[in-house]
Amino acid sequence: MKSHPFQLSSMAEYRAACQSADENPASFWAEVADSFQWIQPWESVVESDFEAAHFAWFKGAKLNITINALDRHARIQPQALALAWEPNDPNEQGRRFSYAELLQHVERTAGMLRRLGIKKGDTVGIYLPMVPELVFSVLACARIGAIHSVVFGGFSAQALASRLNDASCRLLITADEALRGAKKIALKNIADEALLASPSVERVLVFARTGAKVSMKPGRDLDWAESWSHANNPALGHAETMDAEDPLFILYTSGSTGKPKGVVHTTAGYMVWTAYTFVNVFQYKPGELHFCTADIGWITGHSYIVYGPLLAGASTLMFEGLPNWPDSNRWWQLIEKYKANIFYTAPTALRSLMADNKEGPMEFAMNSLRVLGSVGEPINAEAWHWFKDKVGKGRCALTDTWWQTETGGIMIAALAGMGSELPTYAGLPLPGIVPVLMDANGNRQPAGEAEGNLCLEKPWPGMARTVYGDHERLRQTYFSIHPGYYFTGDGCLRSKEGMYRITGRVDDVLNVSGHRLGTAELENAINAHSCVSESAVVGYPHSIKGQGICAFVVADFGNRPVFERNKEVLDLVGKIIGPIARPDLLVFVPGLPKTRSGKIMRRILRKIAEEQSDSMGDISTLLEPDLVPILQTAFLNEKKGGD
Ligand code: WTA
Numbered sequence: 001m002k003s004h005p006f007q008l009s010s011m012a013e014y015r016a017a018c019q020s021a022d023e024n025p026a027s028f029w030a031e032v033a034d035s036f037q038w039i040q041p042w043e044s045v046v047e048s049d050f051e052a053a054h055f056a057w058f059k060g061a062k063l064n065i066t067i068n069a070l071d072r073h074a075r076i077q078p079q080a081l082a083l084a085w086e087p088n089d090p091n092e093q094g095r096r097f098s099y100a101e102l103l104q105h106v107e108r109t110a111g112m113l114r115r116l117g118i119k120k121g122d123t124v125g126i127y128l129p130m131v132p133e134l135v136f137s138v139l140a141c142a143r144i145g146a147i148h149s150v151v152f153g154g155f156s157a158q159a160l161a162s163r164l165n166d167a168s169c170r171l172l173i174t175a176d177e178a179l180r181g182a183k184k185i186a187l188k189n190i191a192d193e194a195l196l197a198s199p200s201v202e203r204v205l206v207f208a209r210t211g212a213k214v215s216m217k218p219g220r221d222l223d224w225a226e227s228w229s230h231a232n233n234p235a236l237g238h239a240e241t242m243d244a245e246d247p248l249f250i251l252y253t254s255g256s257t258g259k260p261k262g263v264v265h266t267t268a269g270y271m272v273w274t275a276y277t278f279v280n281v282f283q284y285k286p287g288e289l290h291f292c293t294a295d296i297g298w299i300t301g302h303s304y305i306v307y308g309p310l311l312a313g314a315s316t317l318m319f320e321g322l323p324n325w326p327d328s329n330r331w332w333q334l335i336e337k338y339k340a341n342i343f344y345t346a347p348t349a350l351r352s353l354m355a356d357n358k359e360g361p362m363e364f365a366m367n368s369l370r371v372l373g374s375v376g377e378p379i380n381a382e383a384w385h386w387f388k389d390k391v392g393k394g395r396c397a398l399t400d401t402w403w404q405t406e407t408g409g410i411m412i413a414a415l416a417g418m419g420s421e422l423p424t425y426a427g428l429p430l431p432g433i434v435p436v437l438m439d440a441n442g443n444r445q446p447a448g449e450a451e452g453n454l455c456l457e458k459p460w461p462g463m464a465r466t467v468y469g470d471h472e473r474l475r476q477t478y479f480s481i482h483p484g485y486y487f488t489g490d491g492c493l494r495s496k497e498g499m500y501r502i503t504g505r506v507d508d509v510l511n512v513s514g515h516r517l518g519t520a521e522l523e524n525a526i527n528a529h530s531c532v533s534e535s536a537v538v539g540y541p542h543s544i545k546g547q548g549i550c551a552f553v554v555a556d557f558g559n560r561p562v563f564e565r566n567k568e569v570l571d572l573v574g575k576i577i578g579p580i581a582r583p584d585l586l587v588f589v590p591g592l593p594k595t596r597s598g599k600i601m602r603r604i605l606r607k608i609a610e611e612q613s614d615s616m617g618d619i620s621t622l623l624e625p626d627l628v629p630i631l632q633t634a635f636l637n638e639k640k641g642g643d
Contacts, residue, residue: 003286004279004312006032011419014431021432022458028432029057029461033272037072038063039241042268048459050484053475056245057269057461064239065248065271066143069310070106071239073099081315084289085132086334088179088321095132099313102139105132107237109140112227114236116203118171120145123250125169125201127151127160127191129178130320133207133224134296137173138306142248142267145240149250149262152297153178153185155578157193163252164198166262167468172198173224175207176214181325188214195220244268250468251299253405254518255477256489256508262468263405270408271311273462277409277430278308281399282342282371283416289315289368291340293323293331293349298515299405300375304344308409323349328356332364332391340366343391344373344401346514350383350391352544360390369393371416374400376514377546378502384423402426402502404488405516406478408462412500425501434458435500437492438482447498453506454492455485508602510539510547515580519602522549522583525576529569531555536592536600537583540609540639548584550609552631554591587638589631594623604628608635 008014021028026045033042043060073080078100085095097105118124124146128134134150141148149167151160164172172195178185188206192215195201206216207224216223248267252260278284290309294300296318309316317338323331331353335343354360372392379387379400388398397417401410412435414420414427421427429435437445437452445452463486467473481487491503505511508519519537526535532555542548557565570582593601607616608631619625 001285003284004275005035006276007279007283008415008431009283014415014418014428017431018429022434025432025458029272032276033058033268036063036068036271036275042244046459050479050486053471053479055459055463055465057272058244061244061268062241063244063268063271064143064242065267065307065311066106066139067239068271068275069139069307070099070103073310073313074103077313080287080313081289082310083132083135084315084317084338086317086319086321086338088181088325090326090330090333097132102135105136106139106143107234108228108231109133109136110143110238111231111233111236112205113140113144113146113171115227115231116171116205116222118144118146120240120242121147122171123147123149123167123169125149125151125160125164125167125172127153127172127174127187128207129153129175129187129209130295130318131175131207131209132318133173133175135306135318138249138296138302143237143239145242145246147247147249149252150297150302151252152295152578153187154297154580156575157190158197158576159578160191160194161197162259163262164194164201166252166259167250168200169198170200171203171205172201173205173207175209176212177210179210179320181322184210184212186212192217242267245465247465249302251302251405253299254509254516254521256518257520258518259521260518261470261473261477263464264466264468265408265462266465269461269463271307273409273460274303274308275311277462278304278314279312280415280430281401281410281413282344282373283397283418284312284314284342286313287315288341288370289317289338290342290344291317291319291335291338292344293319293346294344294375299408300344303409323353324356328353329361329364332361332366335366335369336364339368341368342371342373343369344375346376347374347379347383348377348513348545350374350379350387354383354386355544358386360386366391366393369396372396372398373416374398375403377511378504379424381423397421400424400426402490402500406464407460408464411456411460412502420497420499422495422499425495425499427499429500432458432460435492435494436485437494438485442482448494449496450494452492453482454488454490454500454502455482456488457485504547510537510549512539512542512547512549512580513545517549517577517581521577522551522573522581525573525581526551526553526569526583528576529555529572531557531565532569534592536602536605538602538605538609540585542584545584549581550585550587550635551583552587552589552592552605552635554589585635585638587631587634589627589634591624591627593619593627593631595621596623605631608632611636
């Protein structure tokens, strides 16, 4: 049975959908969009101008995404489970919300925001742990037309401040503390530090997660529970009428240059794309429970914990804790406890669980599981097989899903259980998605087996519309490198059968444990140390994280001890960006390889870090070719020492 009119349930239907999305995108997407609830229909389905980087979908339409994610289902299936929450500590009670209850909570949160004077078009920063209040806050913003900007709880005060400032947030929603395994993180303290440098923030709403005593600034800070108790006027929870192209949220992501970009997604296209991809890629069946292990601070959590599943009327599980605390069976226990049907996670976590337990979770039958999904980074063959055979017991479909913050939702993936599964290959493009591979000279590769930089030729509803406050940056980053195409920044292989395998970033972006980090951002943080004169950051193969961060640093610490020098640099990066950005290897070197014109030759550093010095290429153009063996030795020594 189809769960939605637009569900594709065979390869033949998939191929027919691809053909009609290709031949007549407007009527294809209009038909998909017809199954949503609109306040007013659209005037045009799609406007697209690659040169100006201008795109619009369902222009003229009016809607509210939360009516589609909540009210619709609360009317038809009020008692169905919408959101289940599992706390960090297995001994603490979880929380469950039916569609009727989730709607009530979101309405009340919307009322709280309205009472604080937050209105359509305002930006709201959200810096919360993985608690239901995070989902209420996100959806309450969407309900009243405020633009949410969720900042991952692992980012530092400085990183939070720069995001709050860039988006001019008027309100920040945070918590006293976050729980991560046995650790507590003092979120409110970090937020307080950030707020010293965030003048746009007028009010701070503080959710008491642990009940720790935190300082509350009179006139600025408000307790969530207290505001909640006052927000009992149901009229304040109504859904604002939004234009299709009104911004829904901003999410910051790292690029190859400068500071992180505020990627903006708009209402109607994002709604259609996340619902369409959720229902089709995971082949969602009515009543199923979806367990996505991402954090809502990243796009995967936005699209496949919150919006996609709720738009489809599914039950979504959010988990506050870690896969390996109190022990490394936690996820398997949750799959059994909640009878999860779909399990969507990242290769990094699989590799680390696999390293602890090659045989897999034998004592957990996990009979409810039907579909496994992978996201965020290339999945190596070993992790793919472990996932399929040991977690899925060989009886679940496995879909490797390629996409990006900028794409809003899944772009290339197998439709679960359909067509062939090829380990390490993400599979086939979703209907409407036309991948093109470019060779080193920017020429389009002919169809069939090929390798090149992955570009996309056609617009799709979920594509990012702008970079907040800097549209030119969107145009330059994605639409100017290969004119007429969207450039993804990824390298890619295409098999004879037309399946795609993503090989990793071809720009200066690292993917560390599935987290995106820009090398320029990392170098700026390292260079902020007064003893450092310059640095260059490259990735290197890491058995668990996929890529590790290696920083070559030129510095003068006098005769201070090595451990002190390392600690200072690592702590500084942690302070400026966050703990996820701390380099794995710091290699102190006398100089960096440069061309005669003074440009750092990253290619050489990458080869050194990948231990592929045979393919170093021509180094004769270097200012100091003699540096190369010195850097190689320094890298190998550091790596040996670090193991
Ligand atoms: C990488 C995460 C290989 C890729 C949804 C992309 C992948 C970047 C896959 C986006 C995959 C994501 N196979 N690589 N299945 N999924 N990537 O914005 O390099 O955090 O450009 O979005 O992750 O990371 P982002």
